[in-house]
Amino acid sequence: MDFELPGEDDPRRSGIRDWLAANPRPSGRQLAEAGFVAPHWPKPWGLGADPVHQLVIDDELRRAGVSRPVNPIGIGWAGPTLMHAGSDEQKERYLFPLLAGEEFWCQLFSEPGAGSDLANLSTRAVRDGDVYVVNGQKIWTSFGHIARFGILIARTDPDAPKHQGISYFICPMDLPGIEIRPIVEMTGLHTFNEVFFDDVKIPASMLVGEENRGWALAKVTLSNERVSLSTGGVLWGNGPTAFEFIDVIRKAGGVDDPVLRQRVAEIYCEAEILRLIRLRTVTAAVQGKPPGPEASVRKALADEHGQHVMDLAKDLAGTSGMLTNSGPLGQGDGTWNYGFLFSAALTVGGGTSEVQRNIVAERVLGLPHDIDVETGKTWSETRRA
Numbered sequence: 338m339d340f341e342l343p344g345e346d347d348p349r350r351s352g353i354r355d356w357l358a359a360n361p362r363p364s365g366r367q368l369a370e371a372g373f374v375a376p377h378w379p380k381p382w383g384l385g386a387d388p389v390h391q392l393v394i395d396d397e398l399r400r401a402g403v404s405r406p407v408n409p410i411g412i413g414w415a416g417p418t419l420m421h422a423g424s425d426e427q428k429e430r431y432l433f434p435l436l437a438g439e440e441f442w443c444q445l446f447s448e449p450g451a452g453s454d455l456a457n458l459s460t461r462a463v464r465d466g467d468v469y470v471v472n473g474q475k476i477w478t479s480f481g482h483i484a485r486f487g488i489l490i491a492r493t494d495p496d497a498p499k500h501q502g503i504s505y506f507i508c509p510m511d512l513p514g515i516e517i518r519p520i521v522e523m524t525g526l527h528t529f530n531e532v533f534f535d536d537v538k539i540p541a542s543m544l545v546g547e548e549n550r551g552w553a554l555a556k557v558t559l560s561n562e563r564v565s566l567s568t569g570g571v572l573w574g575n576g577p578t579a580f581e582f583i584d585v586i587r588k589a590g591g592v593d594d595p596v597l598r599q600r601v602a603e604i605y606c607e608a609e610i611l612r613l614i615r616l617r618t619v620t621a622a623v624q625g626k627p628p629g630p631e632a633s634v635r636k637a638l639a640d641e642h643g644q645h646v647m648d649l650a651k652d653l654a655g656t657s658g659m660l661t662n663s664g665p666l667g668q669g670d671g672t673w674n675y676g677f678l679f680s681a682a683l684t685v686g687g688g689t690s691e692v693q694r695n696i697v698a699e700r701v702l703g704l705p706h707d708i709d710v711e712t713g714k715t716w717s718e719t720r721r722a
């Protein structure tokens with residue numbers, strides 16, 4: 338399971354270095370056109386890079402201090418779906434601006450009555466000549482207020498079984514009839530929104546794939562995770578890692594309280610297990626093996642690990658933890674308080690912890706399926722993840 342990146346003389350490295358020498362401060366557009374934003378995508382948008390090549394590109398960009406454009410939903414979700422099922426015109430129009438970070442995207446999936454059971458959605462899209470007329474409400478739409486486009490799923494056939502009457506659209510966020518209302522989080526920040534659709538006319542050319550076949554597309558991106566050696570921070574890849582947190586504790590002179598010391602040891606063990614799971618995943622990818630159950634196991638563990646780290650950081654702040662700019666052992670700033678408040682979202686967003694455990698129970702352990710009492714179907718047929 339040991340993993341070493343190719344050496345300094347690897348020709349893929351020199352190719353990237355030559356490019357970086359010619360483009361020392363590349364724009365998002367230059368990075369996109371060079372295929373470095375999503376190198377695992379096929380040409381011309383990526384390089385069709387295998388896992389080792391992807392890791393080499395990550396390594397070289399990191400060394401050169403070059404950051405990729407930020408457009409998580411565009412690059413992570415919308416782009417792979419458009420590549421999979423978009424028309425040639427859609428690919429031509431949307432993919433490069435999305436990769437370059439020039440057009441920011443959001444995801445219009447969740448509704449007040451459709452979260453884990455996403456196929457329960459009730460937003461309607463009715464074809465009327467060259468447009469679909471959309472009515473309904475979405476919720477928890479991250480970045481909806483700054484996005485240029487959204488990926489929208491809506492019901493186009495209310496009489497079909499619930500998974501079969503859903504269609505997938507590109508939705509310009511400035512269309513008449515769209516109202517975006519902010520939801521301010523308990524962190525004090527405004528990231529997500531409610532989005533209301535009142536007779537919104539989406540051009541029929543913005544349907545992705547076939548009408549009523551949107552459910553399959555909603556799941557496409559799940560298999561599109563980029564290979565990355567980094568375990569990232571504990572807040573969905575952002576924020577500090579547990580190892581960085583332990584360094585903060587060490588530099589501050591350590592912890593005397595035996596219960597708190599025990600918790601420091603526990604987060605170290607969790608972080609080490611997560612690191613090994615990540616290495617196993619990368620090793621499998623490099624050997625060309627399909628992804629195993631690690632993703633669900635990792636999400637179930639990683640989200641709770643993030644909460645454990647942030648809870649401990651708050652406790653180590655002592656009484657000053659009541660203040661918004663406090664950190665563990667007097668070392669911190671406002672980022673720790675933000676991390677503590679945000680960490681509650683980790684076990685909800687992107688598939689809740691309970692749903693992850695259902696997946697692990699059913700698909701990994703082969704336990705009996707959880708039955709939806711309303712439909713008589715298993716939850717694995719109806720849930721989001």
Ligand SMILES: Cc1cc2nc3c(=O)[nH]c(=O)nc-3n(C[C@H](O)[C@H](O)[C@H](O)COP(=O)(O)OP(=O)(O)OC[C@H]3O[C@@H](n4cnc5c(N)ncnc54)[C@H](O)[C@@H]3O)c2cc1C
Pocket residue numbers: 443444445446447448449451452453454476477478479480529682683685686687688689690691692695707716720721
């Ligand atoms: C930070 C953040 C950002 C988000 N961004 C977006 C976004 O950009 N776009 C978007 O569309 N959505 C977004 N979401 C919404 C997210 O996808 C949903 O919150 C999530 O799918 C859970 O749905 P829900 O909130 O409706 O909870 P529910 O599905 O109503 O769940 C309520 C509770 O019931 C439990 N439960 C549900 N089903 C089962 C089951 N089968 N077995 C056991 N327990 C179950 C859940 O685990 C949970 O504890 C975001 C959420 C967060 C936290």
